[in-house]
Amino acid sequence: MVEEEKDGEAQAQEETTNLVVPWMRAPVDVSHVDSCSLETLPSLHPRLKEALEKMGISSLFPVQVAVWHETIGPGGFERDVCVNSPTGSGKTLSYALPIVQTLSSRAVRCLRALVVLPTRDLALQVKGVFDAIAPSVGLSVGSAVGQSSIAGDIAQLIKTPKLDAGICYDPEDISQNLESSAVDILVATPGRLMDHINNTKGFTLEHLRYLVVDETDRLLRESYQEWLPTVLKLTQASDDGLFPSSTPFVPSAFGSLQTIRRQSVERGFKGKPYPRLAKLALSATLTQDPSKLIQLDLHHPLFMTTGATRYRLPEKLECLRLICETGVKPVYLVGLLKALEGEKCIVFTSSVETTRRLCKLLNFFGDSMIKAKEYSGGLNQAVRSKEIKAFRKGDIKVLISSDALARGMDVELVTNVINYDMPQYPKTFIHRAGRTARAGRDGRCFTLLGDHEVRRFSSLLKKVGNASCPIYPIPPDLFAPVRAIYEPALAKLKESVEPIAPKRGRQVGFKHNSRTTNSQTKRNKATSEQA
Structure with a gap:
């Protein structure tokens, strides 16, 4: 962030x-x-x-x-x-x-x-x-x-x-x-x-x-x-006087x-x-x-x-949006990834922590089509290089990334960019969207939005010179199986991160209340928002 x-x-x-x-x-x-x-x-x-x-x-x-x-x-x-x-x-x-x-x-x-x-x-x-x-x-x-x-x-x-031992050299030349x-x-x-x-x-x-x-x-x-x-x-x-000769x-x-x-x-x-x-x-x-x-x-x-406007998106980029229900944004993301049927996707989040959690959550869904890897500043250089190489080769189809990947990086044949977290500024949107539709190729940029973000996103689009961003229709039958495994996946995520980095009696990113099943659901929703 x-x-x-x-x-x-x-x-x-x-x-x-x-x-x-x-x-x-x-x-x-x-x-x-x-x-x-x-x-x-x-x-x-x-x-x-x-x-x-x-x-x-x-x-x-x-x-x-x-x-x-x-x-x-x-x-x-x-x-x-x-x-x-x-x-x-x-x-x-x-x-x-x-x-x-x-x-x-x-x-x-x-x-x-x-x-x-x-x-x-x-x-x-x-x-x-x-x-x-x-x-x-x-x-x-x-x-x-x-x-x-x-x-x-x-x-x-x-x-x-190498200097020849048999030759005398001028000290200044040496x-x-x-x-x-x-x-x-x-x-x-x-x-x-x-x-x-x-x-x-x-x-x-x-x-x-x-x-x-x-x-x-x-x-x-x-x-x-x-x-x-x-x-x-x-x-x-x-x-110029900067280096006196004396x-x-x-x-x-x-x-x-x-x-x-x-x-x-x-x-x-x-x-x-x-x-x-x-x-x-x-x-x-x-x-x-x-x-x-x-x-x-x-x-x-x-x-x-290029052109009269300060910001300009790639010529063949198509912008689309999804309006998500509160607390279940990962369901919409998984539904979108399934609809894209194995196309190369970069999913952008707003922070290293969100990148890490979301990557784990997606893999807990157990769908081989959306096996995801993380790319962020929280990883060392060797790991980042390994993941980006695998993504370029096509061994990985979904890369969850912080904005470490947003600027300048050219990853071959990336068909889709997905803003899991809405970018807050026009520059960020420009750089994220630019990971696709490169060198005259086609590409799509999806943005997942809550109801409260729609107006602000429309304002951002005007600043980047893009007035058209229709809602992407995901077939409803894709959501039912995703919803069925959403709660178990969230529970696995909670178990995997809860033992890590306790701070003053509570776990980062979770609300502690274990009295009822409804409380468990609330905790999962809180985890979903973190992810």
Whole structure:
């Protein structure tokens, strides 16, 4: 629930100020840009074309074409680029492709592109896109996401050449060249990036040419150890006064910072400077808050968006709703899952605790068609990776998730998204719904509602530009067998969680009253609301 609350607070602040920076008032509408086949895409490297075709890609989506023309084409990356485009519209490839194309023209191994994302899972997904295209033109891609030990990161990121014992080396050459980057492109989360900036010898941003801030609104909302001002300071030109030539500069605010720019090096290589650091900021719900955007220090930014409205759902998404009786929402969920007959579904809840309880409850129904697994921030990385892999392969058809899966994650062939808990804010609805109907495919987003939530949900739909959300008719004969096993399933859930984490004489999430059968039913209803 914390993630939703922060999104809501940020959005409420934006709506209160009602301020929009001038360059956002005249966006480039990429919905007017046509898709483009790889055959006709100007200047595309032949080996990149082959790599894309191996991925099953024969043409680029409008947002990808628009960014290509601004970076590789006539735009020439003279301006920084901000993209507000629906989930599933191809934002990752829109920046990965031009970055790889540009870096391939210079055969020098050093860190020249940095992509920062808020979560490990999303960072690993983005790295997979780079891994599919970068090696075809001789580029190396690394990750720093906290999944492995920092020693494992260093072994991957830093190249330490062996020195011949029979040769005398200049001490300055050794100190400057003993450790160098083993990657051209780094995909990182903010925390692990700062670990390397502060502590890893040989890790440097002095040659950085591209900075990508993906899921910008979330990364700007949270400071993440001041990663952004640190990166921007370390990538400023050496002649701007930041690094005096007389003494080494180690700013105290950055702690034991070892990744400082050498005084004699401009942006580039030994007196051959690159252009300025180019930045790309992307999100399906890009912030319009000037106080947030100013942190990026953008250079004549170009704003690309899709359509006239700020929020936009995937083009082929169908929104549907179910009105549920009080206290028996799980019955409606199970009835819906049975009606969908084994289609891939992600069920979103509002918290880690609800995710865990609901997953257990569904499995206590004993229906093999709706065997569910949990995906949430309450699980460690290894378990999350295992569950998402099984879901992608189709071994799992129902994934119960907190909003840990809502942002950016691309899970193949997800037919349905189900909001078990109604999202409280438009941003949350946009990101959840965007797990389906991706890349031009069809998809459905169901929302389960109590009577008291109908009006508020209608208001939310207007904010995301969707006025139509009919009631989904579930055949009545599906409910009878579900209701028959609902109470026993709830009882099993209570037994499974009651011994866990007692607090001051009572069990979390249950009301204690064991005098009558009616009291048992009331307890089960309370458990149902928790689930």
